[in-house]
Amino acid sequence: MASTTFAAPPRPRPRRLDRSRLAGLALVAPSLLYLTVFVFIPVVKAITTSFTVRDRDNAGNYSYRVGTDNYRAIFETETLRDNVIFTVLIAVISVAIVFALAYSIALALRFGKGPAVRFLSRIYVIPLFIPSVIASYAMITFLANHGFVDGLLQRVGFPDESFPRIVFDWKGIVITQVWLSLPFMTVLLSSVLLEISDTLVESARDVGASSWQIFRHIVLPLSAPGALIGITFMFLGVVGGFTVPYLLGPNAPQMLGVSMVYYMTNYFEPYVASTQAVVIFLLSLVAAIYYVRQQFKREVR
Amino acid sequence: MAAGARALPGVSLTWAIDDPRMRRLILRLFVAGLAVFIGIPLLTLVLWSFAGEWFWPNVIPTQWTIRWYEQVFENPRVVNAMVLSFTIAPVVTVLTALIAIPAGYAFARLNVPFRRVLLLLFLIPNAFPRIGLYVSLAVLYYQINLIDTYWGVVFLHMIGTLVYMTWITTATFRSIDPHLEEAARDAGASPLRAFWSVVFPLALPGIIVASLFSFLASLDEAQGTLIVGTPHFITMPVLMYTLISSFERPVAAVFSVLLSLPSLVLLVAAQRYLRSEYVAAGLGRV
Numbered sequence: 001m002a003s004t005t006f007a008a009p010p011r012p013r014p015r016r017l018d019r020s021r022l023a024g025l026a027l028v029a030p031s032l033l034y035l036t037v038f039v040f041i042p043v044v045k046a047i048t049t050s051f052t053v054r055d056r057d058n059a060g061n062y063s064y065r066v067g068t069d070n071y072r073a074i075f076e077t078e079t080l081r082d083n084v085i086f087t088v089l090i091a092v093i094s095v096a097i098v099f100a101l102a103y104s105i106a107l108a109l110r111f112g113k114g115p116a117v118r119f120l121s122r123i124y125v126i127p128l129f130i131p132s133v134i135a136s137y138a139m140i141t142f143l144a145n146h147g148f149v150d151g152l153l154q155r156v157g158f159p160d161e162s163f164p165r166i167v168f169d170w171k172g173i174v175i176t177q178v179w180l181s182l183p184f185m186t187v188l189l190s191s192v193l194l195e196i197s198d199t200l201v202e203s204a205r206d207v208g209a210s211s212w213q214i215f216r217h218i219v220l221p222l223s224a225p226g227a228l229i230g231i232t233f234m235f236l237g238v239v240g241g242f243t244v245p246y247l248l249g250p251n252a253p254q255m256l257g258v259s260m261v262y263y264m265t266n267y268f269e270p271y272v273a274s275t276q277a278v279v280i281f282l283l284s285l286v287a288a289i290y291y292v293r294q295q296f297k298r299e300v301r
Numbered sequence: 302m303a304a305g306a307r308a309l310p311g312v313s314l315t316w317a318i319d320d321p322r323m324r325r326l327i328l329r330l331f332v333a334g335l336a337v338f339i340g341i342p343l344l345t346l347v348l349w350s351f352a353g354e355w356f357w358p359n360v361i362p363t364q365w366t367i368r369w370y371e372q373v374f375e376n377p378r379v380v381n382a383m384v385l386s387f388t389i390a391p392v393v394t395v396l397t398a399l400i401a402i403p404a405g406y407a408f409a410r411l412n413v414p415f416r417r418v419l420l421l422l423f424l425i426p427n428a429f430p431r432i433g434l435y436v437s438l439a440v441l442y443y444q445i446n447l448i449d450t451y452w453g454v455v456f457l458h459m460i461g462t463l464v465y466m467t468w469i470t471t472a473t474f475r476s477i478d479p480h481l482e483e484a485a486r487d488a489g490a491s492p493l494r495a496f497w498s499v500v501f502p503l504a505l506p507g508i509i510v511a512s513l514f515s516f517l518a519s520l521d522e523a524q525g526t527l528i529v530g531t532p533h534f535i536t537m538p539v540l541m542y543t544l545i546s547s548f549e550r551p552v553a554a555v556f557s558v559l560l561s562l563p564s565l566v567l568l569v570a571a572q573r574y575l576r577s578e579y580v581a582a583g584l585g586r587v
Binding site for chain 1 (some may be wrong): 332417430521546550
């Protein structure tokens with residue numbers, strides 16, 4: 001309420017209020033216009049495009065009709081169906097590993113002390129500042145067959161060709177995703193853990209609770225809602241990722257992000273690409289709804 | 302950041318182990334393992350960028366050189382990509398700031414009608430997987446002739462930066478005492494004047510952090526730019542895709558070092574402004 005004064009009662013003065021509402025709307029309008037043109041319309045467009053079927057007759061002319069053929073293609077073509085399953089699996093595995101690691105780091109930062117913890121607080125943020133293309137490339141040189149780690153193992157006497165295939169395989173995608181997402185998840189969990197009051201933990205200790213009991217009955221339940229925001233946000237990120245699976249993933253199965261871009265730019269099939277985009281939206285719908293609801297609660301408060 | 306300044310008696314990462322020496326050992330091993338996992342891959346890239354001769358399985362190069370750096374700066378493709386990246390990022394940042402700061406102010410201070418619905422709409426871009434949005438946007442771009450154009454790339458970059466900057470500025474304006482602005486108004490200042498001379502200077506640190514991150518996000522955006530910007534608008538990270546797949550290893554390594562520098566400089570420069578909620582608000586480049 002920018003225009004109220006100290007002494008003024010907050011409620012009456014309808015004219016001022018109307019002007020402030022109008023001003024509010026005017027200030028939000030440009031952003032809203034932008035989001036409409038570049039986010040909402042494309043999403044609606046993707047949905048309508050996914051129900052558009054392009055047929056080609058014997059003379060080579062195209063005709064268009066409305067139908068669900070694109071969706072049937074995705075679920076009946078084995079490679080496309082495998083891509084969907086692969087995408088979900090990779091996302092679930094990456095999120096689980098990042099969550100376990102980030103929770104350990106956040107607990108150490110919140111409750112630990114000493115030089116090791118101070119060092120930890122400095123290093124864990126680094127990947128946040130490295131572009132994902134660079135991180136992917138670093139992981140390739142690091143983990144590839146005949147890469148850095150392979151060479152190191154060779155030097156200490158492991159037999160040649162004994163290094164497993166990590167790059168251009170699902171393992172490469174997971175490891176790089178973990179590397180990239182670790183700081184974000186840790187920052188989020190740290191801020192959640194900071195909201196747990198010291199008094200609460202100390203009083204539990206005073207009545208004789210063990211560290212495990214404190215963790216199990218106080219820290220874990222109190223951090224769960226915030227943690228779920230991090231989990232859903234990261235799930236959305238991995239499912240909608242392109243760079244990491246494109247550079248480190250196998251040729252088949254592909255993650256949906258990669259396959260979608262190929263259909264779009266290499267095969268010039270916007271119909272199949274849009275359908276995959278809608279499938280990606282649906283796959284992440286539960287996560288998306290949860291994310292929006294929780295984030296909303298925090299912002300509106 | 303959240304560094305364990307306020308340690309609690311007896312509760313630590315290794316709560317399950319009784320012996321304190323054992324506990325310290327495990328914590329140190331964990332930290333060391335993490336340092337190796339995070340640091341060594343980046344170090345390998347730096348080594349590659351200076352490698353004159355590096356035959357596998359040597360652990361470090363056998364000859365050192367800076368010729369790859371010279372080669373990179375003589376390569377017109379690379380120079381063009383740098384120029385393009387640094388002409389796109391400021392434009393993205395300024396345009397985003399122009400529309401996000403008013404929206405952030407309105408959400409924090411004014412009585413915006415349909416406030417809840419609008420806030421919900423502003424969360425949508427984060428709730429859809431990015432690559433799906435970009436492909437949908439590319440389909441639209443083909444129809445309105447924005448594909449492979451400068452403005453097409455700029456507008457795509459703004460999807461991420463707009464949401465981020467709106468949240469940060471909303472939080473920043475909300476943290477400023479409204480009485481200050483009211484006092485200025487009582488003293489006879491116009492609403493605009495009160496904003497410029499009282500609220501804006503106080504909000505500046507938050508706005509600067511948000512702008513810096515927008516700049517970096519635009520500089521690092523690769524996947525969307527690849528889809529809507531090829532073949533004529535190749536920014537630095539998009540060129541990286543080509544360099545990696547063409548196996549020019551030392552050149553790609555040099556380029557990686559150069560591309561990471563702006564972010565790392567910022568990390569060092571801005572560390573004390575990096576409040577964790579800023580980062581958590583949406584920087585997550587997952």
